[in-house]
Amino acid sequence: xxxxxxQIVNETAAEVFSTMFFAPIELFPTLPEPGQWPVGAPAIxxxxxxxxxxxxRVWLYFSLSLAASITSSFxxxxxxxxxDQLLLDTMKEAANMLVGGVLGKLDPExxxxxxxxxxxxxxxxxxxxxxxxxxxQAFSTEIGFLWMTYAEGQ
Amino acid sequence: xAFNILVADDSATMRxxxxxxxxxxxxxxxxxxxxANGREALAVLESSWIDVLLTDVNMPEMGGMELLxxxxxxxxxxxxxxIFISTESSECRMTEAKSLGAAAYIKKPFVPEKIKEILSAxxxxxxxxxxxxETAAAGAEVExxxxxxxx
Numbered sequence: 001x002x003x004x005x006x007q008i009v010n011e012t013a014a015e016v017f018s019t020m021f022f023a024p025i026e027l028f029p030t031l032p033e034p035g036q037w038p039v040g041a042p043a044i045x046x047x048x049x050x051x052x053x054x055x056x057r058v059w060l061y062f063s064l065s066l067a068a069s070i071t072s073s074f075x076x077x078x079x080x081x082x083x084d085q086l087l088l089d090t091m092k093e094a095a096n097m098l099v100g101g102v103l104g105k106l107d108p109e110x111x112x113x114x115x116x117x118x119x120x121x122x123x124x125x126x127x128x129x130x131x132x133x134x135x136x137q138a139f140s141t142e143i144g145f146l147w148m149t150y151a152e153g154q
Numbered sequence: 155x156a157f158n159i160l161v162a163d164d165s166a167t168m169r170x171x172x173x174x175x176x177x178x179x180x181x182x183x184x185x186x187x188x189x190a191n192g193r194e195a196l197a198v199l200e201s202s203w204i205d206v207l208l209t210d211v212n213m214p215e216m217g218g219m220e221l222l223x224x225x226x227x228x229x230x231x232x233x234x235x236x237i238f239i240s241t242e243s244s245e246c247r248m249t250e251a252k253s254l255g256a257a258a259y260i261k262k263p264f265v266p267e268k269i270k271e272i273l274s275a276x277x278x279x280x281x282x283x284x285x286x287x288e289t290a291a292a293g294a295e296v297e298x299x300x301x302x303x304x305x
Contacts, residue, residue: 019264075171085166086167090167097262100241100262101263104241107244108246109245109246110245114242116212
């Protein structure tokens, strides 16, 4: 990821996650060592496409504990009371806000539009599954890493 | 006087958060109605009294811009203030919304204070509109009564 893009993604993620989800977040300088990669853990995969002058798709991979913490803060509801659907909806919203915010900065003329966000659960997520996908990045959070892939021009 | 709010967003969680934040403003809010897209929002407007419409831009079936056009071209609903709450944050999109008659545009992420600031201003305007509508309706009733007397 080029430096300007990296800076925009980092700033936008920090703004979105601290303002809406009360979760400090920072783009990790490099990919964490493979020893720190989750293996076979349940996760939520949330993503959104964008089309127009800029086009592509971003996927975010949240561990269940991170998703629960974020959703609990977002909705002001205790983690024990959260349904799977609330977790999925909130992760969709997180992807929507992150990608929408980045797109607004990269394309201020609004020649690109967001698609409809989607999310699904992954029973046994391992970073090795996405290690060869384009644009793999990791954010550090208070509850482990948040993983992201992005592919342009899809 | 309490104001009825319609929240249109395809995300149920976002509708929940917006409603919570609006309640937190302490403004005189009456009932909330919800819609998952523009088409559902138009149906709600046909069946309920709504003072302010808060809507997302990007929704399936009918998006916020199309909804705004429909509201502003309807003689009955055109005075309902429409506020966008969206991640679509380009200047172009906000200018388009304003030119179509949107009352305000709130970018996500947002803080409760922003909602309060904008909603306060818009509700003041909604109050004036409702007062004018009620005065006009009362005037029409008086006129109708006078006409009946003439006969």
